Amino acid sequence: MRQTLRALAESDRPLSTASLETRVDLRRTRLEQMLKVLDVDGAVRRVRGGWTATGEPWTYDAERYAAVSAAREREQRAMLDYVSTDTCRMEFLRRQLDDPAAEPCGRCDVCTGQYWPTDVDTGRRQAAADHLDRPGTPLAPRRQWPSGMNTLGVSLSGKIPENLRAGEGRALGRLTDIGWGTELRRVFAEDAPDTPVDERLLQGVVRVLAAWGWENRPVGVVAMPSLSRPTLVGDLAARISELGRLAPLGSLSYRTPAGPGPRRHNSAMRLEQVYNALVVDPALADRVAELQRDTPGPILLVDDQTDTGWSLTVGAALLRKAGAPEVLPLTLSTTGG
Ligand SMILES: [Zn+2]
Structure with missing residues (x-):
């Protein structure tokens, strides 16, 4: 809250929610809740063009x-x-x-004393169970760059062009799910070691791939670069290409060894990080182009987890620039809705 208040107090003009997002590392919904509270408390005011600090002192009550x-x-x-x-x-x-x-x-x-029956039609019960058991969680592709990116020195705005977009992806499960979530939370715990992919999770991924229902079968696999879990991501990509007989194309790279820096949680800041950090090195570009000459088809883009979706969005755009006709993200976990 203090950070939000300070950003507004330091600005000489009102700030929109989108431009606040480039200054305060908070998700949009959190930021909006916070502004509402500060508004009710009289510390900020909604004006034409966004929000402004009223100058009223504010303390956490x-x-x-x-x-x-x-x-x-x-x-x-x-x-x-x-x-x-x-x-x-x-x-x-x-x-x-x-x-x-x-x-x-x-x-x-x-x-x-009249009660309605509580038993459920077996057909409907089965349909609901099938729906809950269906393998994988769809990852909706981003269609729009966040606004205000030019504040961060990144000239991306408006719609993401059709020819650079990712296709609909899949995650094995949500981190918050009761199904796969329990195991995923163990894998992604802060102190969990970086190990090859667990067999049970891999079998789950195989079922996700089998039930995907894609129009065109993928022909190759590319891994996202990972600084925190290189073994897990590399192994996951290798196992998928082996089991699916898909060409292992290697991995995207980071421009510098530092990578994108500490993970940001709001769209604008996260996009700035990955946009400046991710690259397709020439060897990967050659392999993508060569594969597309021999067997044209979609590329699976594999990562361990996705949060804001921006690294997969940028990764997909880079691969499409390198000649992939379609890029399908695949992760173990997602924190998204
Ligand atoms: Zn009554």
Whole structure:
């Protein structure tokens, strides 16, 4: 909050949410929530062209926020009580709203003793189970560059041209899922060692590939460069190309050994990092072009995880420039929706 407030106070003109994103490393939704709170507290104001600091001093009111979350917890408790109540449901609701005249309604399920069946049609139950079990989580390709990139010295704006876009990708699972999430969280824990890909995860990836339903079968595999888990990403790409009999083309590179720097979580800052860091070295470009001459087809772009999706977006654009007609991202985990 202080960082957001300082950015607004230091600016001599109002800042839009997009341009704040280039100054404060916060996701868009977090940033917007924060601005709302600061607005209610009188520390910022929405004006034409974005947000501005009012100059009112602002402090974190811990006591008030604790009271607010206690009230929210009481409300959640009341919702559960509503489900399990053995008194009239309407009366329950009216009491919640402090209605002194609350009394049994005579029409609800508790009052009439009439209950609707809770068993579910087996066909529908199976359809829902199939939907939940379907292998892989789709990764929607980015279609638009974030706004305000020129503030960061990157001249990308508007729509990502069709001929540079990634195709729809797949992740084995979401980091927050109950299914694969448990294992993925173990692999991506901060202190977890960089090891070759776990067999069970690999079998999961194989099922994702089998169920993908692509129009054209991929012909080659390229790995994203990884500074934190080079063994995992390299091994994953190698195993996929081996099992799928796809040409192993190698890996994209970083311009400098430092790579893109510490991971940023908002779109603009993350894109700036990867845009300045990622390259296709000449040897990889040659292999991509050669493969496309022999057997034209999509390239799988493999990484361990995706967050904002910008490194895969930039990686796909670079490979498409190098001659790949289609680039399909494939990761173990995604933190995205
Ligand atoms: Zn009732």
